[in-house]
Amino acid sequence: MKNGTLHKYQVVDWELNFEGAKSKTYNNKTTCQMPTKHSLGYKKLVRRKNGAALFGAWCALIQVLSRHPMKREGYCTVDGKQDSRPYTAEDLEILTDLSASIFKELMQTCTDKEVAWLRIPEGYYKDTTGDQEDTTVPLHSDLDSDLDSDLDSDLDRHKLSLDDKQIADRLGKIIQTKKNIKIDGHKISAWSKDIAKLRKDGIDQLRMASALDWYELHIGEQYIPVIESGSSFREKFIKLESAIERSSQRGQQKQRNIGEYPEDIRPKVL
Numbered sequence: 132m133k134n135g136t137l138h139k140y141q142v143v144d145w146e147l148n149f150e151g152a153k154s155k156t157y158n159n160k161t162t163c164q165m166p167t168k169h170s171l172g173y174k175k176l177v178r179r180k181n182g183a184a185l186f187g188a189w190c191a192l193i194q195v196l197s198r199h200p201m202k203r204e205g206y207c208t209v210d211g212k213q214d215s216r217p218y219t220a221e222d223l224e225i226l227t228d229l230s231a232s233i234f235k236e237l238m239q240t241c242t243d244k245e246v247a248w249l250r251i252p253e254g255y256y257k258d259t260t261g262d263q264e265d266t267t268v269p270l271h272s273d274l275d276s277d278l279d280s281d282l283d284s285d286l287d288r289h290k291l292s293l294d295d296k297q298i299a300d301r302l303g304k305i306i307q308t309k310k311n312i313k314i315d316g317h318k319i320s321a322w323s324k325d326i327a328k329l330r331k332d333g334i335d336q337l338r339m340a341s342a343l344d345w346y347e348l349h350i351g352e353q354y355i356p357v358i359e360s361g362s363s364f365r366e367k368f369i370k371l372e373s374a375i376e377r378s379s380q381r382g383q384q385k386q387r388n389i390g391e392y393p394e395d396i397r398p399k400v401l
Contacts (some may be wrong), residue, residue, distance in 0.1 A: 138217060139206070139208065141249060141252050142252065147297070147336070147340045148165070149165065149273070150203065151344050152344035153179070155202075156201070158200050163194055173186075183234065184233050184372045188229050189237060189248070192227075195218075195223065207249075209222070220238070295327045298336055298339050299319050300319050301340070301343055302343060303322065309347070310359065312359065325360075325365045326339065328365060341377065345378075346358065353372050354377075356374060
């Protein structure tokens with residue numbers, strides 16, 4: 132930090148990497164999830180002189196941010212809201228009992244483009260004299276960025292990003308695992324275009340990721356849309372969300388039925 136400025140940071144792709152379909156409904160989380168992939172960013176982090184300590188501080192930071200109330204978006208602030216006061220390294224030391232100096236190094240390292248696990252939100256500055264910066268490289272991504280460039284002309288404003296291929300890759304892994312269908316890199320690249328088109332339709336990638344979380348748990352069940360490609364994911368996305376909504380309503384109805392009677396007068400089976 133320079134001149135006492137409090138920098139504001141945000142974890143890249145928080146909802147995609149650190150929330151699940153259920154955890155997003157919890158106002159207070161007591162556990163957190165993390166990607167298991169050891170990406171290029173991970174390797175460049177842990178191979179530093181203090182790599183092990185930095186990764187430990189990263190895990191502690193994710194735990195702290197996971198304790199924020201919903202809706203969590205990965206902002207490193209005292210209550211997780213974008214406009215709130217940023218955490219200082221000293222704050223994080225108090226919360227985790229890890230050295231403030233490690234957190235200072237972590238913030239600098241993770242905003243570096245080689246790691247890119249943190250970003251400076253748009254409208255904030257990396258330092259008091261530097262240019263405005265908005266780093267949006269996807270977290271834990273080793274995906275090939277050399278995607279086909281022959282998108283339809285109306286997709287010029289919604290060019291393929293690593294996020295699109297990450298969603299397509301996730302869909303491919305679900306289908307390959309659950310349906311035993313081989314999915315190669317060419318299909319993933321083609322499906323990425325369908326994801327970009329779905330994004331152009333107004334469906335953001337966090338919404339897609341949330342739907343995939345649910346689909347992975349319920350694929351093959353009755354009344355669940357059959358999705359076996361990027362194009363069918365795009366064509367049936369609204370039907371998939373409708374299935375998610377029906378499932379949620381059934382769950383709520385079941386909860387109401389269970390709670391109809393006080394415990395002491397609930398009918399008992401003889």
